[in-house]
Amino acid sequence: MSALLEMLGCRHPIIQGPIAALNEPKFVAAVSEAGAFGMLALGFSNKEDAKRLVAGVRALTAKPFGANLMVMNQENPKILEVLAEAGVKTVTTSAGSPKALYPHIHALGMKGLHVLLSLNTAVKAVEAGADGVIVSGSESGGLRSLGSESSTMVLVPLVADAVKVPIVAAGGIADRRGYRAALALGAQGVQIGTRLIATEESPAPAIWKEAILKCGDGGTVLLNLGGMNMRVIQNPKLEKEMKDPAVTLSERYNLFNAPKGWLAGDTDLFPAGAGQVAALIRDIKPVRDVIEEFMA
Ligand SMILES: Cc1cc2nc3c(=O)[nH]c(=O)nc-3n(C[C@H](O)[C@H](O)[C@H](O)COP(=O)(O)O)c2cc1C
Structure with missing residues (x-):
């Protein structure tokens, strides 16, 4: 079993790309029930939202799921406690330096993967304590930086050459060709967003x-x-x-x-x-x- 699968505790090394607008327990649970890693987007949430959403997913599946935290959210320590109480073992962190967050994550016995858009931030994230990295190439959906960015095809092997922690590729993956390509580039798994928006269970209109x-x-x-x-x-x-x-x-x-x-x-x-x-x-x-x- 890969280090990533051990960390996620699910069957397939596929992480649901968190999308705050589509934060529905039914959708997240459907991903976990399919053997992948369902994800709540808790980047803008407070403790109460987190409690409600986490309980909602737990009521629908006993399988592992996680949550994404944005590093600037002041509620993160409280949200992490809610997640730990519900048995969540792995979170993802994004949007800034995760240095202050990882001691909280580890103190609760959890692991974290940091989402990043460049080689430089990958190295810094690992130094800050990230147990894994989610490498998001320029073709990805969601928020991007204003700077010049590398595509998944370039960024994943760059990061694979520079860090020893498990790598997840995000951006531009919608089928098994993309999945296998990501593994060939040095990733142990993938994070997919757009492909899951276009599913029957997705709450997107x-x-x-x-x-x-x-x-x-x-x-x-x-x-x-x-x-x-x-x-x-x-x-x-x-x-x-x-x-x-x-x-x-x-x-x-x-x-x-x-x-x-x-x-x-x-x-x-x-x-x-x-x-x-x-x-x-x-x-x-x-x-x-x-x-x-x-x-x-
Ligand atoms: C419409 C849209 C909204 C997104 N919103 C979020 C978000 O709220 N939080 C987050 O961490 N990532 C967000 N993402 C990024 C996804 O979680 C995922 O990393 C990305 O979609 C992967 O690229 P792909 O769309 O090519 O699969 C969003 C992506 C899309 C397409």
């Missing part, structure tokens, strides 16, 4: 799932939100705005409207989120079928 199915090659763009970028599916209105010097995109679109826009299917409020890999997704299917196809 039909309009968001359809936008992923319709998204073709080159169909996503990085939307500049000021201090960071979000990868979204291009639409005619956004395309015009991107070319219009009178429009400042970071004023026009607000990150805090993303969950509302996505859940309402209102691309005027916020364009649909997805990774480049949307171009490879052609059907909505049960979570179990996605995971089984990866492992076939």
Whole structure:
């Protein structure tokens, strides 16, 4: 058994990409029940939210699941206690230096994998105590930095040459070809986001799932939100705005409207989120079928 599978305690080395807008216990439990590692996105949560969500997942599955914490959230120590009480053994950390967080994680007997977007931050995360790293390439869905970034194909082997802890590849993986490629690059597992949005159990509205199915090659763009970028599916209105010097995109679109826009299917409020890999997704299917196809 790989060190990653030992850490996760599940059957398949596939981690659900946490997506705050889709934080539904039923969805997370479906991923765990399929043998992968279900994940709650607790980056913006307080202790009470965490308690409710964790209890919700626990009521639906006895299988292992985890949670993602954003390092700047002041509630993290309390959230970690809630997770430990519920028997959660592994968390992921993201968005900043995890140095202050790992002593709390380890004191509770838990392990953590830090999400990162560059080689430099991978090395620092391991020095800060991360037990593993989730290496997120530029093609990934979700928030990205404003800087120049490497793709999964480049970043995973770079990190594999530099650190000794288990590596999980994230970004651009939607089927067993991507899964096997990630293993060949030096990862022990993968984290998948966009592929799971387009599943039957995903609470994303039909309009968001359809936008992923319709998204073709080159169909996503990085939307500049000021201090960071979000990868979204291009639409005619956004395309015009991107070319219009009178429009400042970071004023026009607000990150805090993303969950509302996505859940309402209102691309005027916020364009649909997805990774480049949307171009490879052609059907909505049960979570179990996605995971089984990866492992076939
Ligand atoms: C629409 C969207 C929203 C996301 N929101 C979050 C989030 O709230 N927290 C987080 O840690 N990662 C978030 N991610 C990143 C995913 O967890 C995952 O790492 C990523 O989707 C992997 O790339 P892929 O989409 O190519 O599979 C988001 C991804 C997408 C597509």
